[in-house]
Amino acid sequence: MPLEPCGGVPLAAMPSTDALETRSTPVQRRAQERVDALLDAAAGIIAASGIAALTTSAVADRSGSSVGVVYRYFPNADAILAALGQRNRERYGSGLEARLAAGEAPDWRGFVRAATETYAEISRNEPAFTRVRFGDIALLRYGPAAERAPRRVGGGIVEALVDRYGFQRTPELEFAAELAMECADAIIARAFLDDPAGDERFIAAAERMLLVALVEHSPGGARVVIPD
Numbered sequence: 524m525p526l527e528p529c530g531g532v533p534l535a536a537m538p539s540t541d542a543l544e545t546r547s548t549p550v551q552r553r554a555q556e557r558v559d560a561l562l563d564a565a566a567g568i569i570a571a572s573g574i575a576a577l578t579t580s581a582v583a584d585r586s587g588s589s590v591g592v593v594y595r596y597f598p599n600a601d602a603i604l605a606a607l608g609q610r611n612r613e614r615y616g617s618g619l620e621a622r623l624a625a626g627e628a629p630d631w632r633g634f635v636r637a638a639t640e641t642y643a644e645i646s647r648n649e650p651a652f653t654r655v656r657f658g659d660i661a662l663l664r665y666g667p668a669a670e671r672a673p674r675r676v677g678g679g680i681v682e683a684l685v686d687r688y689g690f691q692r693t694p695e696l697e698f699a700a701e702l703a704m705e706c707a708d709a710i711i712a713r714a715f716l717d718d719p720a721g722d723e724r725f726i727a728a729a730e731r732m733l734l735v736a737l738v739e740h741s742p743g744g745a746r747v748v749i750p751d
Contacts, residue, residue: 558606564586565651566650566652569654577604578600611655614649618641634684635730635737638680639711639730642729643711643726646711647715681697693740696740707733710725711726713725
């Protein structure tokens with residue numbers, strides 16, 4: 524599975540399925556700003572009315588663009604969803620990297636806390652993130668199972684643990700990270716189901732779960748034994 528660096532944290536690229544690909548990749552700043560405006564409009568529509576309300580016409584209306592401009596970049600609403608998920612992944616990666624650069628994660632436990640808090644922060648501040656997250660809703664319709672977002676983000680977590688904190692790359696670590704991200708994704712989504720600020724109990728539980736899943740793979744870590 525191809526990986527690319529997003530905000531310093533390796534995350535996977537968008538799927539190659541034609542139905543999800545952008546028609547034109549923005550190179551110039553003005554074009555990128557136009558795409559961002561379209562994605563901002565899409566996020567606003569989803570936040571206000573749900574994913575079912577997302578259409579190319581609705582994005583055109585909300586962004587003040589023509590439908591032709593939307594089609595220049597996106598063939599359909601699912602491609603917009605996939606691009607919005609990709610932008611969310613990039614912003615998550617950038618936010619996490621900023622925390623690391625600020626010294627918030629001197630050890631791997633601090634890294635887990637930073638990863639969890641970044642996820643919660645983007646859930647609070649990015650419109651529609653709690654519904655779109657990293658784009659699985661589109662990927663599951665068109666992409667292979669390998670494109671699952673927790674698998675991609677889990678891969679980025681493994682890279683950071685190995686490169687920064689001395690973990691040994693093993694199949695067991697990779698499985699633990701993927702499993703932990705699947706669970707954390709669901710738990711943090713639950714935190715924002717009824718509370719737009721996020722229920723701190725669920726956010727804290729997600730962090731504890733990540734720690735338990737990873738501790739036995741940490742340098743000098745002891746195996747976690749669960750009684751029968």
